[in-house]
Amino acid sequence: MIRVAGTVLKLEEINKSFGGIHALKNVQFELFEGEVHALLGENGAGKSTLIKILTGVHRMDSGKILIHGKNIVIEDPVDARQKGIGAIYQELSLIDSLTVAENIFLGHEPVGNFFGNLKKKELTRRALEYLNTFGIEIAPETPVSDLGLGQKRIVEIVKALSINANILLLDEPTTGMSKAEIDTLFSIMDDLKRKKVTMIYISHYLDEVFRVCDRATVLRDGENAGVFKIGEVDLKTLIRAMLGRTLKEEFPRRNGFPGRETVLEASEFQSEGMAAPVSFKLHRGEILGITGIIGSGKSELALGLFGVDRKVAGEIKVKEEKTAIASPSDAKKRGISFVPEDRKVQGLFLRLPVEHNITIANLALSMKRGVISYKRRYEIARETAEKLKVTPLDVKMPVQNLSGGNQQKVVIGKWLCGATDIFILDEPTRGIDIGAKTEIYSLINSLADNGAGILIMSSEFREMSGVCDRVLIMRKGSVVSELAGEELTTEKILTVALGG
Numbered sequence: 001m002i003r004v005a006g007t008v009l010k011l012e013e014i015n016k017s018f019g020g021i022h023a024l025k026n027v028q029f030e031l032f033e034g035e036v037h038a039l040l041g042e043n044g045a046g047k048s049t050l051i052k053i054l055t056g057v058h059r060m061d062s063g064k065i066l067i068h069g070k071n072i073v074i075e076d077p078v079d080a081r082q083k084g085i086g087a088i089y090q091e092l093s094l095i096d097s098l099t100v101a102e103n104i105f106l107g108h109e110p111v112g113n114f115f116g117n118l119k120k121k122e123l124t125r126r127a128l129e130y131l132n133t134f135g136i137e138i139a140p141e142t143p144v145s146d147l148g149l150g151q152k153r154i155v156e157i158v159k160a161l162s163i164n165a166n167i168l169l170l171d172e173p174t175t176g177m178s179k180a181e182i183d184t185l186f187s188i189m190d191d192l193k194r195k196k197v198t199m200i201y202i203s204h205y206l207d208e209v210f211r212v213c214d215r216a217t218v219l220r221d222g223e224n225a226g227v228f229k230i231g232e233v234d235l236k237t238l239i240r241a242m243l244g245r246t247l248k249e250e251f252p253r254r255n256g257f258p259g260r261e262t263v264l265e266a267s268e269f270q271s272e273g274m275a276a277p278v279s280f281k282l283h284r285g286e287i288l289g290i291t292g293i294i295g296s297g298k299s300e301l302a303l304g305l306f307g308v309d310r311k312v313a314g315e316i317k318v319k320e321e322k323t324a325i326a327s328p329s330d331a332k333k334r335g336i337s338f339v340p341e342d343r344k345v346q347g348l349f350l351r352l353p354v355e356h357n358i359t360i361a362n363l364a365l366s367m368k369r370g371v372i373s374y375k376r377r378y379e380i381a382r383e384t385a386e387k388l389k390v391t392p393l394d395v396k397m398p399v400q401n402l403s404g405g406n407q408q409k410v411v412i413g414k415w416l417c418g419a420t421d422i423f424i425l426d427e428p429t430r431g432i433d434i435g436a437k438t439e440i441y442s443l444i445n446s447l448a449d450n451g452a453g454i455l456i457m458s459s460e461f462r463e464m465s466g467v468c469d470r471v472l473i474m475r476k477g478s479v480v481s482e483l484a485g486e487e488l489t490t491e492k493i494l495t496v497a498l499g500g
Helices: 047-054 077-082 100-104 120-133 149-161 179-194 206-212 235-243 298-305 328-333 343-347 354-366 374-387 404-416 434-449 461-467 490-497
Strands: 007-018 021-032 036-040 062-067 070-072 085-088 167-171 198-202 215-220 223-229 262-271 278-283 287-291 311-318 321-323 336-339 422-426 453-457 470-475 478-484
Touching: 007 047, 021 036, 021 047, 021 198, 021 215, 021 223, 036 047, 036 206, 036 235, 047 167, 047 198, 077 085, 085 149, 100 120, 100 149, 120 149, 149 167, 149 179, 179 198, 179 206, 198 206, 206 235, 215 235, 223 235, 235 434, 262 298, 262 453, 278 287, 278 453, 278 478, 287 298, 287 434, 287 461, 298 422, 298 453, 328 336, 336 404, 343 404, 354 374, 354 404, 374 404, 404 422, 404 434, 422 434, 434 453, 434 461, 453 461, 461 490, 470 490, 478 490
Parallel strands: 036 198, 036 215, 085 167, 167 198, 287 453, 287 470, 336 422, 422 453
Antiparallel strands: 007 021, 007 062, 062 070, 215 223, 262 278, 262 311, 311 321, 470 478
C-alpha cells in the first residue's frame, strides 16, 4: 500500500497462526489521523486476532507495525498503552468499588513523594478536566458501581485517553447500551474526531458503521477483502465483502407452522429477580419472542423459568402438567434448555475442549458401565458439531479459540444431544456477525419445524419481527402488549417498547 500523508498507523503483511490454523494472512491496514475506521468481518475472520496483536496480547509471526512511519514492536499490553494505543473492550475493565476518578487514573495515579502518597485533590481535579472536556456530566467522586452500563463505557474511553492514547480501539462498544447512551457515545466520538483522536471501530451493527465511521476495512478468512469509503458504499456491498457472497435472506423462511398444543405455560409467574408477575403460553412448533428495552425484565424472566432464580409467586405448566422448577436440573429433567445471555460466563467452560462443552449437559449418553467412554463422547460431539457447522470442525480445540458465532453454536449444541423440546434463548445472536446470525436463525427454524417450542428473549427488534410467530413486549417487568401477524413490525415493537 502507498503511504498517505496523515497516516497514523500502518500494518504490513501481518501473519499469525495458531497451531495449524492460519488466522491472519498478509493482512494490510492503514489508519488516517482523526478518522473512525471500521474493522469488519464475520466471526472468525481475524478481527480479534488483529486487535490482540495491536494491543500486545499476541505477537505476530511476521509483518510490520508502523506508527507515524516508525517501525515498532509491541511487546505486551503495557507497552501498547505506552505507545499510545488504548482499547475499550466488550467486557468492561473498571473496578466497581473504586470511584470514577480512581478508575480513570488506575496505574498512573498522581503521587506526592517517594512513598507514593496519593494526591486525591489532584486526582479529582484532573479527572474532572477530562470529563468536562467531553461534556460528560459524571462526578469524579461517584463510585463506578453507581453508574449505568453506558456511563461505564464512557468512563472507559476517558480512562484510555488519560494515558494520552492517540489511537483508540472500540470493540463492540454499544453492547447492552440504550439508544440514549449510544447517542451520547457517538456524540463523544464526533468530538474526539474533531480533536484528531483516531479510532478503530469494531461492530456487528452495520447501521452504526454508517452512522459514525469514515472508512471500513473488511477481513474474510484471515485476509483482506476490501477497503471502502463509507460515503461511497452501500450495505449490500459491505455484506458481500464480509461473506464472499450475496446474503439473499437475513431471516430465512420457515417451512412449518405453530401447533395447538401448549408446551410451556406461565400463570402469574414471578421469580425473586422479577419486578412483576408474567403470564404467557408457548405452543409446540412456535417461536415466541419476548422483547423490550434494557431493564424491561426479559432476562430475569428467562432465569426464573429455568430455575436459576427462586420462584416467589404463580405457577408453571410443562405440557399441561403443573411443575415445580426449583433448579436448572429440574428444568432439564422436564425437557427445558437454556442458552444464557452471556455465553462466555454462563454458557461455556472456555478452557475446555469443544467436545466437553457439547456433552456436559448429557454426560450419561457418553457413559458405559458408569464410566465415560472417550470414544463415545468424541462421536457425539463430532456429530453435533458437524450438524451445526461448527468451524473449524475440531472438537479437541479449546472452545475459547472459536469465534463468537461458533461458540454460540456449541452452547446450543450441548442441548441437542438430549431430550429437549423447549428452548429458552436469551439474546441468541448477541455479538455475532450477520452471516452467523442467519445460520442461528435457520437452526431455530429447524428446531421449531421439528416440534420444539422456542422462547427467544432479545432486544433486537428487527430480529423479533423477522424470526418470531408472536412477540410479547415487556416494559418495567410487565407484559404490556402482544403482536402477531401484520401488526408484528419493527416499527410497532419499537413504538410499544418505548411507551407509545
